[in-house]
Amino acid sequence: MASDDSEITAPAAAVSKLVSMNIDDMLEAHCGEFGPWQLKHFLLTCTAWALEAFFTMVMIFADHEPVVMCGSGSTGSSCDVCRSDPGSWEWVGGPHASTVAEWGLVCGEKYKVGLVQSVFFFGCMVGAGIFGHLSDSFLGRKGSLTIACTMSSVFGCFTAFSPNYWFYGATRFFTGVSAGGIGLCAYVLATEPVGPSKRGTAGMSTFYFFSGGIALLPLIAYLFPTWRALYIASSIPSILFLVAIIPFISESPRWYLVRGKVDKAMEVMREIGKGNGREVPENVQLALDFQYSESSSNKVLVGSIVDVVRSPLTRFRLVLSVVISFLCSIVYYGLSLNVVNLGTNLYLNVALNAVAELPAFFITAVMINIFGRKPMSIVTLWFSGVFCLVGALIIQPVEAWKIVRMVCGILGIFGMAGTYNLLFIYTLELFPTVVRNAALGCATQASQMGAILAPLVVLSAGAFPFAVFGFCGILGGILAFYLPETLNRPLYDTFTGMEVGEKDQPVQV
Template sequence: MDDMLKKHCGEFGRWQLRHFVLTSMAWALEAFHTMVVIFADREPVWRCVGGSGDCDVCGMEGGTWEWVEGKGSSTVAEFGLICGEKYKVGLVQALFFAGCMIGAGVFGHLSDSRLGRKGSLVIVCILNAISGCLTALSPTYPVYAAFRLLTGFSTGGVGLCAFVLATEPVGPTRRGAAGMSTFYFFSGGIAALAGIAYIFPTWRALYIATSVPSVLFLVFVLPFVSESPRWHLVRGEVGPAMQTMRAIARSNGRDLPKTALLALDEETGQHKCTSTKEAAIITGSLVDVLRTPLTRARLFLAVAINFFCSVVYYGLSLNVVNLGTNLHLNVFLNAVAEIPAFLLTALLLDTFGRKPLSIGTQWFSGAFCLVGGMMTAYGAWKTVRMVCGILGIFGMAGTYNLLFIYTVELFPTVVRNAALGCATQAAQMGAILAPFVVVMGERVPFLVFGVCGLAGGTLAFLLPETLNRPLYDTMAGMEEGEGAALLS
């Protein structure tokens, strides 16, 4: 397929650009459902009432204090998640990411098998819209926590399905830059969320406002998105795969010869002929990944690096509530800080390669987090610590989207989403841990984030470089191709 894209269809023409933009819009939806808790679960401002100058919030003395914006301003105010109940804020966030971890594994498998990339994306968007709206109707904290868990289950499949669907029709020399660009939509979603939260200050209205876009995406965007031709090919559906390739060539103003046929990499390696009507269905699972030493080592490393990266990224994102400045502005600035990181890594990706960039960005983030951990929360040092946090998320944001394209290139099509789903599950485990790290004080979170960044960068030394390497279709094709590369 890579050969056909390079020689006949075009690697990134008008068709891929349109398909990429439409598919990547799903990342903004994931940002809404993931980061909405920053505003929905915030602790609002309170004040003493009745002339009392020394009211005790934790004592819960009736009538001595009140929430300035009212109980409906956040879940903390409505469900009383303060003092001894404050841990429940981190717990509900951890439950959401636990749901993401489960959903990433489930939909990673389904998108490689029966549902396909587009089918899985349709299902997760439907579930997101339903569970998000139901969350707004939660009468009690346990119900709220349960709906956040369900929302996490569907959200866990959004990013990985959208990423693979957006990048698989792109040619090998443009795939890295395209893959890195998907995260512009995630950061843009976070920035937009700050504005939406300003317009809808109550938590129930905010959940509705952030769920409606999923419905709009289903109705107005997904009908114009095509299924991945690579998925059709490994499922033995050569006809639909060729139909998509012809559409790509036609839209890009290129000429695809009628005699050109698609074949799996293992078939071309063995000089076999593939019929345009029917081919054998080739499937794979995580068992196949673990059975093969080559992919097993890659999976373990990808899992560990994604875990460390997620602890830092989500930890720094959630830690804005502890900085003591304007929450809406902080969230917006953090989102804006991610965008130049994506641009920089996209520009350098094909020059320096995946491996050096993944090492450098993680060490950059880890170093500034360690510096932030040495700063106090007083005077000018408070501002320095905030800058260290922004630079930390700058570096880790560059790593986070780089890891997606890196993981995609480390595994063949037949198990790609399953492996990416496993790595995403590891990232969600890190995200589960992040809220609990955030409540560990002022300096400790930064120090933990710093150590994680340095550890992730060190592990990246053990991964192979994938720059300008083929995107394999099958396990046999990868083993044959990698073996030939080593011999050469």
């Protein structure tokens, strides 16, 4: 009988030694928060942000209004296209220099430039919602990123063969749908395997790739001066990404866990530990936060934006995130597109705006871990808003004042780029894994709504766009006062985990 008892109790004793941990705890204790594995995975995944920059900002060069040369040989404002006879002037660079030159999008047709740009951002808004849901559900982060990049490369190439304006608008819409999913999926996929103390800095660093893509775009546009060649050239990197990078990217262990695929999640965690020169003990098992039991570890958890709205803890957070993202996007994309109205060198201005974003990312990445997410959101929003208001006060058209307004725009981009990047990590931390991409997708959709309005604001030219951008920046900073601080708080997996973890931390309003 004694031997029988030992045979029965031995397995039970082994089971009792199992240690259940959530992903953050396992990263801290056994895998490493940001070692060589995370660095490689982060760099590969975030390359997708440069692709999104190409698909988004290519419109600055493809849809710009080229310089006009009159029959007398004069160029610029002295040659009025709207009042001159059709044969008395020509576009510098030829009729294929841009969509404006090829399809005559000037004078009474000028609104079509802003319209097609808004259509692209409308597609981004649709895509953010679609891919936000797909990446949280059966496709996962990696699968959604793969499909988004494939669609972008296909429709980007189709755009180059547009026979008319309306076909061009349709292809830009579908490119926007796919581009709206690239940054969203890449961001979550890159940051979810990172430990809690390193996640803020890693999340802030993703936008280096977006700005790097913008900085490269003027060179690509210079090498491919016609808009059709430019669209093909800016789509090829996406094809290379699918072939050379996607196969080496891992799916998020957090997605595996909430989908009930604990074994898959453990495989990735052991891979992370091995890549970092560490080892996950055999008796350690992943579990959802605050649900450390064998009965719940394989449960598939599915959430939606409806669950976010139902929860008193996340409802107000969602509203604030949506409104601030909307205002921030009007300023960021508005300042980026407004370079065509400044009367300065287009290639240089776009490059300077992109370069101005880089130190903003570095400074905010350092400061958010010192002062917190909330204070830095307020400061960067107000910094951008103040300089935009200064730019609105400059109404003299002389060359010197053009330079001053350009500097105000660069400083506005500097502040808003820091905010735009910060909002991603902030929003990610405000919601649990089970609905994180859905909530981030909702905020991204609001951001795209702001981007839809931005080209229409830019059409007015003059001081008005700067006044709008300044107002949005100041208002956004005021609203940020009502968000809770998330510095050094866990990245929760479930609503239950978040409620238990913050029961002693009252919601800040």
